[in-house]
Amino acid sequence: MASRAHDRSQTTSFTIPGMGSDHCAGLVRTSLYRLDGVSDIQTNIASHRARVTYDEGKLSAADLKAAIERGGYEVEDGAGAKTSRNVRLTVPGMGSDHCAGIISMSIRRVPGIEKLDTNISNHRVQVTFDAGQTDAQSIRAAVERAGYEVDASEEYQTTGHTSDAASEDRYLARAWKRLWIAAIPATLIMVLMGPHMFWQPIPGYLAIVAVLAFPVVFLFGGWATHVSAWRSLTNRTANMDVLISMGSLPPYLIGLLGFIYQMTSFIEMAATIMTFHLIGRYLEARAKGRASQAIKRLITMGAKTATVLREGDEVEVPVAELQPGDIMLVRPGAKVPTDGDIVDGNSHLDESIATGESVPVEKGPGDAVIGATINKEGLLKIRATRVGADTFLSQVIKLVEEAQGSKVPIQEFADRLTGYFVPAVLVIALGTFVTWLAFADIFQPILHWGAGFLPWVNPDISPLMGATLAMIAVLVIACPCALGLATPTALMVGSGLGAERGVLIRSGEAIQTLKDIKVVVLDKTGTITRGKPALTDAVALEGFDEEAVLRAAAAVEAGSEHPLAQAIVTSARERGLEVPEVTKFKSLTARGVQGELDGETVRVGSRRLLDEAGISLGDLEERLTALETEGKTAMLVAVGERAAGLVAVADTIKEDSKAAIATMHDLGIHVVMVTGDNERTARHVARQVGLDEVMAGVLPEGKVDAIRALQDKHGQHVAMVGDGINDAPALKQANVGIAIGAGADVAIEAADVTLVTGELTRVVEAIQLSKATFRKIVENLFWAWAYNLAAIPVAAVGLLHPMVGVIAMTASSLSVIGNSLLLKRAKLEVRK
Numbered sequence: 001m002a003s004r005a006h007d008r009s010q011t012t013s014f015t016i017p018g019m020g021s022d023h024c025a026g027l028v029r030t031s032l033y034r035l036d037g038v039s040d041i042q043t044n045i046a047s048h049r050a051r052v053t054y055d056e057g058k059l060s061a062a063d064l065k066a067a068i069e070r071g072g073y074e075v076e077d078g079a080g081a082k083t084s085r086n087v088r089l090t091v092p093g094m095g096s097d098h099c100a101g102i103i104s105m106s107i108r109r110v111p112g113i114e115k116l117d118t119n120i121s122n123h124r125v126q127v128t129f130d131a132g133q134t135d136a137q138s139i140r141a142a143v144e145r146a147g148y149e150v151d152a153s154e155e156y157q158t159t160g161h162t163s164d165a166a167s168e169d170r171y172l173a174r175a176w177k178r179l180w181i182a183a184i185p186a187t188l189i190m191v192l193m194g195p196h197m198f199w200q201p202i203p204g205y206l207a208i209v210a211v212l213a214f215p216v217v218f219l220f221g222g223w224a225t226h227v228s229a230w231r232s233l234t235n236r237t238a239n240m241d242v243l244i245s246m247g248s249l250p251p252y253l254i255g256l257l258g259f260i261y262q263m264t265s266f267i268e269m270a271a272t273i274m275t276f277h278l279i280g281r282y283l284e285a286r287a288k289g290r291a292s293q294a295i296k297r298l299i300t301m302g303a304k305t306a307t308v309l310r311e312g313d314e315v316e317v318p319v320a321e322l323q324p325g326d327i328m329l330v331r332p333g334a335k336v337p338t339d340g341d342i343v344d345g346n347s348h349l350d351e352s353i354a355t356g357e358s359v360p361v362e363k364g365p366g367d368a369v370i371g372a373t374i375n376k377e378g379l380l381k382i383r384a385t386r387v388g389a390d391t392f393l394s395q396v397i398k399l400v401e402e403a404q405g406s407k408v409p410i411q412e413f414a415d416r417l418t419g420y421f422v423p424a425v426l427v428i429a430l431g432t433f434v435t436w437l438a439f440a441d442i443f444q445p446i447l448h449w450g451a452g453f454l455p456w457v458n459p460d461i462s463p464l465m466g467a468t469l470a471m472i473a474v475l476v477i478a479c480p481c482a483l484g485l486a487t488p489t490a491l492m493v494g495s496g497l498g499a500e501r502g503v504l505i506r507s508g509e510a511i512q513t514l515k516d517i518k519v520v521v522l523d524k525t526g527t528i529t530r531g532k533p534a535l536t537d538a539v540a541l542e543g544f545d546e547e548a549v550l551r552a553a554a555a556v557e558a559g560s561e562h563p564l565a566q567a568i569v570t571s572a573r574e575r576g577l578e579v580p581e582v583t584k585f586k587s588l589t590a591r592g593v594q595g596e597l598d599g600e601t602v603r604v605g606s607r608r609l610l611d612e613a614g615i616s617l618g619d620l621e622e623r624l625t626a627l628e629t630e631g632k633t634a635m636l637v638a639v640g641e642r643a644a645g646l647v648a649v650a651d652t653i654k655e656d657s658k659a660a661i662a663t664m665h666d667l668g669i670h671v672v673m674v675t676g677d678n679e680r681t682a683r684h685v686a687r688q689v690g691l692d693e694v695m696a697g698v699l700p701e702g703k704v705d706a707i708r709a710l711q712d713k714h715g716q717h718v719a720m721v722g723d724g725i726n727d728a729p730a731l732k733q734a735n736v737g738i739a740i741g742a743g744a745d746v747a748i749e750a751a752d753v754t755l756v757t758g759e760l761t762r763v764v765e766a767i768q769l770s771k772a773t774f775r776k777i778v779e780n781l782f783w784a785w786a787y788n789l790a791a792i793p794v795a796a797v798g799l800l801h802p803m804v805g806v807i808a809m810t811a812s813s814l815s816v817i818g819n820s821l822l823l824k825r826a827k828l829e830v831r832k
Helices: 002-007 022-033 061-070 097-108 136-145 161-198 205-217 223-234 240-259 267-291 293-301 392-405 409-438 440-451 463-477 481-500 508-514 524-528 546-557 563-574 607-612 620-629 657-666 679-689 702-714 728-733 761-796 802-825
Strands: 009-015 038-044 049-055 084-090 113-119 124-130 152-156 305-310 313-318 327-330 340-344 347-350 361-363 380-384 503-505 519-522 529-540 583-588 592-597 600-605 633-639 642-653 670-674 693-695 718-722 736-740 753-755
Touching: 009 061, 022 038, 022 049, 022 061, 049 061, 061 223, 084 136, 097 113, 097 124, 097 136, 124 136, 136 152, 161 205, 161 267, 205 240, 205 267, 223 240, 240 267, 240 409, 240 463, 267 463, 267 802, 409 440, 409 463, 409 761, 440 463, 463 761, 463 802, 481 503, 481 508, 481 761, 481 802, 503 508, 503 761, 508 736, 508 761, 519 524, 519 702, 524 529, 524 679, 529 546, 529 563, 529 620, 546 563, 546 592, 546 600, 546 633, 546 642, 563 633, 563 642, 592 633, 600 607, 607 633, 620 633, 620 642, 642 679, 657 670, 657 679, 657 761, 670 679, 670 702, 679 693, 702 718, 702 728, 718 728, 728 736, 736 761, 753 761, 761 802
Parallel strands: 519 670, 519 718, 670 693, 718 736, 736 753
Antiparallel strands: 009 049, 038 049, 084 124, 084 152, 113 124, 305 313, 305 327, 327 380, 340 380, 347 361, 503 753, 529 642, 583 592, 592 600, 600 633, 633 642
8 A cells, every 4th residue: 555655646625815816826836846746736816725736655735734834824724634535325225214324333433434424215325535544445345344235336526616615705704803803902002192192192102002002913913924924934935924024013023112212102003004904905805705706606506405206206305416317306496406408398497607698598308408507487307417526517617716726828927026026025125224224314305305295204203213114114015915916806807707608718828819819710510500400491383382392391301310301390390380290101312202191292302303203393493503502402392293392401500600700800800611511502601601711621630730721821819619529629729729519518628718608709709808808917917016116116215104005005906906896897799
């Protein structure tokens, strides 16, 4: 066992409440990568989580947790201390509570058991266990030792999203608690300071404020900040808490000298700085919660329980216990518990959670449904097909989390600068202090000038006090919170907005690339067109009408399984026509079908079929040729011994395709269709929707070469839109791959961007969303850097009071978050 442990990689997750920006995430990664055995680290500041892959032969989860804490960050209790896994066992002999009790007793003797549930109605046992102490095989052996046979066992994953949300709520509650505990004494200090300074000195004032400020600076309010700063420094890193700690501790300690020497107290400043720091942390946590509320809505939208049929009885079970194949009953107004197929019943389902469309969709037997969608009317029986982490909703949540935790290429440069920023600020602060003491006369004219319009500037301040105030102001004003929040908050809002509209963007890199796209390559079938044939024309000769022709054709074609035949039958029924049964049905290879209806032979098929029967086409020849020129499949219809008319079937163009392509043209995008269809059909479709270029007769393997050719011609700004399955190689070759699908069948893993619905207008919305999100990222980074670059010199020359600086620092972070939240107002419009 020991040798195997050295070969096996393990992945565990940590919840780190204080990891609130990319700067913090970088320090966490730096601390972890110093450990021998860490191979990969993924951080997500939206959920305050870090996923670490490590060699469990060299390290343990406890080692990882200690490294994070050395870096200056708290780890949520229990997070990462163990890797929980789940196993579900089917035990046919567990038919009573007595049996369940025996099995439970045996399993609980196995070390590492965290949770155990038994369900005698379906003979299942679900166990959550610590993978570091035991495994699924040991649990199965425990059941067998108890004298029960295990029919099946399977390990499964839970998304863990609920616990993540709960952890965020706990962090917010803790931030609020620290805030009000600090705010009460800080407020009392402010109340006393006014009368003491401007009206009547208060006896024992210094002792009173020292006592009131002590819990604010050192205990409930500041302790976590100082511990974080100390750990960070001893770990040879410098997080943002270092600046706050150095901005609050010296003023308090210097203020204590007032008990020995006659001097101005700085203790009030220390308490105020810490209190405003805690206010900023709390407001940031709340604002970031608003920024990521889209994913919270997704998490809460799933059903909690399901009604299933077990041996003919209705049984209510937790959704976590569902297995593929279970038959679920979904009543009107209820949520569909998990992805599945309807086996009985008809209804309309609200699929807005998946598609962004508010209009309910009609569903019936054989149709696929998505978990968490709402049944509007009618009782449905649904067979579960996907459960747990495999469901569409879980994949969407995973995808949004990946996007929120990803990086935009522009951010790499900002991250490098931010990594040097805090150490540089410490050097600047120390240099400011020394410079003030050595060259105080240089700063006096500046102070006199500033006193004319800044009420907090005192031109008569002593050099020591000026040096102290300037140094503290530099420390607190330079905290790079706004820089760290600039990109992730915009990604949170942008990816959440996209998810609500059925546009799922996998990564920040895709967002930055998509905004610069110059060429969009479209597949034809299923992208521009609907992807399934439909009746387009019904033509009748003299003596017949269209309904009679269509009725006769549908009656004969009803005996065929061909997709074109089914399109004719479906269209006839949609028009309210009766589709009668025929006798003597016969399928004639490469020619068509025939059968007897009302005593006459009806033939539906090609010219050859009618020629063999000696039937003249008459006036149909010209119309047949015209329809075939348009790329439609036309079938002649003969009743008895004369031609009656024809019906034509084609893959119809989606209603929004023309508008979507026109809007792309408005955005300056060159639109190309690459299809395996013949040139004639492709050209006809291109004319209908206004395409710029057509590449026809291209086999799936040739689409990659077509993308490369377009990249050589137009540069690395080519996006490919396809179904995400057949077009997977081309989607990967393109600079941005966009998978377009419908509902749960969408190929989420196939592309950089996934469009839940089959509407081409979503491609336009994805491009517009990319432009809007990237614009916010650039705006946030610009203002955050501009703020720091402008504020540090002002603080260094003594024109910025530390208390004003900490307020400005908080306002800067909130302004970045607020600017990101404005993304929700982004207009994603398509030309009508």
